[in-house]
Amino acid sequence: MSKINENTVLEIDTLKVDFETNTGMVHAVKGVNIHVDSGETVAIVGESGSGKSQTMMAAMGLLAGNGITHGEVRYRGTNILGSSIRQLNKIRGAKVTMIFQEPMTSLDPLYTIERQLCEPMVEHGEYTWATAKKRAVELLELVGIPEPARKVKAFPYEMSGGQRQRVMIAMALANDPDILIADEPTTALDVTTQAQILELMADLQKRLGMAVVFITHDLGIVERISDRVYVMKSGEVVEEGNTKEIFGNPQHEYTKMLLDAEPTGSKAVVPDSNPIVLDAKDVRVEFETETGFLKPNHVLRAVNDISMEVREGQTLGIVGESGSGKSTLGRAVLQLLPTAGGRVVYLGNDITGAAKKKMQPLRKEMQLIFQDPFGSLSPRMTVGQIITEGLLVHEPQLSAKERDLRAIQALEEVSMDPAMRNRYPHEFSGGQRQRIAIARTMILNPKLVVLDEPTSALDRTVQKQVVELLRNLQKEHGLTYLFISHDLAVVRAMSDTVMVMQKGEVVEKGLAEEIFSNPKEDYTKELLAAAALKPA
Amino acid sequence: MSVTSDQLKEAPKMGRSLWDDARDRLLANKAAVTSLIVLAVITLLSVVGPMLTPHPYDQVYRDYVKKPASLEAYPKQDEIQPAFAKIAKRARMTIDSYELNDGKVTATVTSRRKLDERYARYFDRSDLFESAAISNISSDKKSATVTADIQYMHFYFGTDANGRDMLTRTLIAGRVSLTIGLLATFVAISIGVFWGAASGYFGGRVDLVMMRVVDILYSLPFIFFVIMLVVFFGRNFVLMFIAVGAVEWLDMARIVRGQTLSIKRQEYVQAAEAMGVEGGGILKRHIIPNTLGPVVIYMTLLVPKVILLESFLSFLGLGVQEPMTSWGVLISEGARNLQGAAWMLVFPAIFLTSTLFALNFIGDGLRDALDPKDR
Numbered sequence: 001m002s003k004i005n006e007n008t009v010l011e012i013d014t015l016k017v018d019f020e021t022n023t024g025m026v027h028a029v030k031g032v033n034i035h036v037d038s039g040e041t042v043a044i045v046g047e048s049g050s051g052k053s054q055t056m057m058a059a060m061g062l063l064a065g066n067g068i069t070h071g072e073v074r075y076r077g078t079n080i081l082g083s084s085i086r087q088l089n090k091i092r093g094a095k096v097t098m099i100f101q102e103p104m105t106s107l108d109p110l111y112t113i114e115r116q117l118c119e120p121m122v123e124h125g126e127y128t129w130a131t132a133k134k135r136a137v138e139l140l141e142l143v144g145i146p147e148p149a150r151k152v153k154a155f156p157y158e159m160s161g162g163q164r165q166r167v168m169i170a171m172a173l174a175n176d177p178d179i180l181i182a183d184e185p186t187t188a189l190d191v192t193t194q195a196q197i198l199e200l201m202a203d204l205q206k207r208l209g210m211a212v213v214f215i216t217h218d219l220g221i222v223e224r225i226s227d228r229v230y231v232m233k234s235g236e237v238v239e240e241g242n243t244k245e246i247f248g249n250p251q252h253e254y255t256k257m258l259l260d261a262e263p264t265g266s267k268a269v270v271p272d273s274n275p276i277v278l279d280a281k282d283v284r285v286e287f288e289t290e291t292g293f294l295k296p297n298h299v300l301r302a303v304n305d306i307s308m309e310v311r312e313g314q315t316l317g318i319v320g321e322s323g324s325g326k327s328t329l330g331r332a333v334l335q336l337l338p339t340a341g342g343r344v345v346y347l348g349n350d351i352t353g354a355a356k357k358k359m360q361p362l363r364k365e366m367q368l369i370f371q372d373p374f375g376s377l378s379p380r381m382t383v384g385q386i387i388t389e390g391l392l393v394h395e396p397q398l399s400a401k402e403r404d405l406r407a408i409q410a411l412e413e414v415s416m417d418p419a420m421r422n423r424y425p426h427e428f429s430g431g432q433r434q435r436i437a438i439a440r441t442m443i444l445n446p447k448l449v450v451l452d453e454p455t456s457a458l459d460r461t462v463q464k465q466v467v468e469l470l471r472n473l474q475k476e477h478g479l480t481y482l483f484i485s486h487d488l489a490v491v492r493a494m495s496d497t498v499m500v501m502q503k504g505e506v507v508e509k510g511l512a513e514e515i516f517s518n519p520k521e522d523y524t525k526e527l528l529a530a531a532a533l534k535p536a
Numbered sequence: 537m538s539v540t541s542d543q544l545k546e547a548p549k550m551g552r553s554l555w556d557d558a559r560d561r562l563l564a565n566k567a568a569v570t571s572l573i574v575l576a577v578i579t580l581l582s583v584v585g586p587m588l589t590p591h592p593y594d595q596v597y598r599d600y601v602k603k604p605a606s607l608e609a610y611p612k613q614d615e616i617q618p619a620f621a622k623i624a625k626r627a628r629m630t631i632d633s634y635e636l637n638d639g640k641v642t643a644t645v646t647s648r649r650k651l652d653e654r655y656a657r658y659f660d661r662s663d664l665f666e667s668a669a670i671s672n673i674s675s676d677k678k679s680a681t682v683t684a685d686i687q688y689m690h691f692y693f694g695t696d697a698n699g700r701d702m703l704t705r706t707l708i709a710g711r712v713s714l715t716i717g718l719l720a721t722f723v724a725i726s727i728g729v730f731w732g733a734a735s736g737y738f739g740g741r742v743d744l745v746m747m748r749v750v751d752i753l754y755s756l757p758f759i760f761f762v763i764m765l766v767v768f769f770g771r772n773f774v775l776m777f778i779a780v781g782a783v784e785w786l787d788m789a790r791i792v793r794g795q796t797l798s799i800k801r802q803e804y805v806q807a808a809e810a811m812g813v814e815g816g817g818i819l820k821r822h823i824i825p826n827t828l829g830p831v832v833i834y835m836t837l838l839v840p841k842v843i844l845l846e847s848f849l850s851f852l853g854l855g856v857q858e859p860m861t862s863w864g865v866l867i868s869e870g871a872r873n874l875q876g877a878a879w880m881l882v883f884p885a886i887f888l889t890s891t892l893f894a895l896n897f898i899g900d901g902l903r904d905a906l907d908p909k910d911r
Contacts, residue, residue, distance in 0.1 A: 334810060360812050363810070363811060363812030367810065367811070368806075370803045370807060372803055375802055375803040376804050378804040378808075378822050378825075379554055379826065380553070380554060380555075380825040380826055380828075385821075386804075389811065389813060389817075390811040390812070392813075393813050393814070424553050424554065426554065437807070440807070440811075441811075444811070
């Protein structure tokens, strides 16, 4: 543990953050001590709800209106907690800057990159518009955006997620900050982009000599880039120290649990004698976008002639970055999207382009689980109503009492208390909600389940539990899974065969073991390198 | 998997729905709660009040035209003698002595024609006196004693240009205005929500046709529409609901359609579709309940709008007909009599504006309660 010295730039001293809510005080941060020395990288790690973001937001005076703070936050020795906005703004955005998780929404869509980059520079008074414009081009070059002179005139929608995050970093660097606070800066990005952004940040830090505070839940990132780590749990720092020490010899139970949270194990290969549940040949999905009056429509091919064969009890992992067409493929297989070519055979029935009526009985057996457990449950229905909705359609003869009984069974199956069935989704955590979503599909006794990134929105420790639950359900009911994910660790733990997709095409396909231990294609190798998996 | 029987018997505790949360937030809002109370009081007064006031809403008191609002009873002390004298003069009597005692007038009168007991009717016919009697008629029938009880009446809000009690009329007008406000809003919301949700959810050609219908109805001038209805069906109270409801649902349909377009892309709707739930079920269980927040807010803003619209129609003579009345009618009458009879405008105006104020505050409170993020 390094001591506070004259090198300390930012010091957070017994900071407490409380929120006043209808249901009483919520103590989000309970007396946290954190210090950041100049030029070092400090990571604050914890699961969602651990107060790691609120600590930094409070230090920057960015709390929501009902937040109350106690303690001190010293920037180079002077307390900035509770000072006026005008005073705060001299430091905030100039000497201490922040970048946020969501690069898609942190840029204003109405202004060019140049305008958004220059505005804070001019505001802080060190630049005129003319010099600021010059500096903007330099900054874009610094963060590695190709053709900076041209890109500076672009609007945010013309850039990819990774590029936008680079612009955000450029914006944060504009006034030569002492500290850059990065709040989950790579969570919303693909693995390969994530690796590039991390590399960029490490490189910038070396060249500019600023301190970086990294708020994240991803221990892989922490291990790679940080000097010191603070582990936070429910508003308190439970462990702190050098990265090497923490990773090599964790003391606190919670830290050990976090380090152990990567899903492990692998799935045994299903024998070839099992019947083929899903047989898809050359499936093609196209989207048309209107380009204008009397012009031919622009056709975007999202899925290009993809074939697959999935046997009963098998899990096919579909891996790819966002925009690779993996979700589209999953929906096309379920006939939720029209296919432009190829055919899909389910248990011997050709269901390609089948009419709604013909699909209706099959809907019971073919289920879909979504990524976002917050969006996939209707907020105005109780858990019981959500779970039993499928029964209303497929087993309308059931009485209300029988449905209730089935709901109880389904909740027990996903290890949840059946007494919860009269509650509403917003009362549950992400992991619990995903369990509810799984219960909703299990109640119908499906055969084929398409899992569309079912663990991506969850914390690592919860991920592990959900993966285990899914594996157990598969064993018990002989389910067949199409497991769509960009998270290679989870895919490795779940699937026996893997298909790697890029831009709507299959790059590589084969047994999971082979692909992870001996990838053949460059793209697969790149993905694996970026994910930095631990050996199984 | 074991389900014990007592697990079934004992229904688990209900969780807090979003509506419960919204209600708590609304009840914490002082302005909204005050407004709710004000609105409840006005509604209660309008419903019960006309039965409790001493005057029917259509009773005309010819002797009390445009009397100012007063807590004291009418007739006032100094009005009695002139009124009595006026009646006596009409009955061709001359008053010899006049005495006012304990709410009773006793007077001796003489007349050139023969007096008769039936002449007491002259006094009874007035709104000021009751149970008048002529007694002690002298033998030549030229002089007699007239006794009459004074009929004391209260007009707390004064009387209108026809001598009708403004209190009763204001309250009865509240019935009409609030009924129209609530019923027409209900009609508008029902049609609008259904139309908008269906149009937004089914999309494509259905959407195109349904929204063009809305566009066409939008382009019809409202007044023209109402006049047409009146021409075909004659003046009718029910017509007001139809006219107002038929126009006001258009906004609602557009709002709900916009909401639906964003809700239908939500994953819970896709999840229901993937499960094979039909359009009707999705509309009923997923889309409509989730659009209700903005609908409720719009409703509180629509009620005042409808009340004002009704006032406008009544002002033009296309709305409610005399002797039935509404706040709009009372206010337009009051405005005409503003000089010298301000109470005719003030009281209905107070009721109307407090109702509108209350509804707007409730709408504001509801918006904060239902969308805590947008604060």
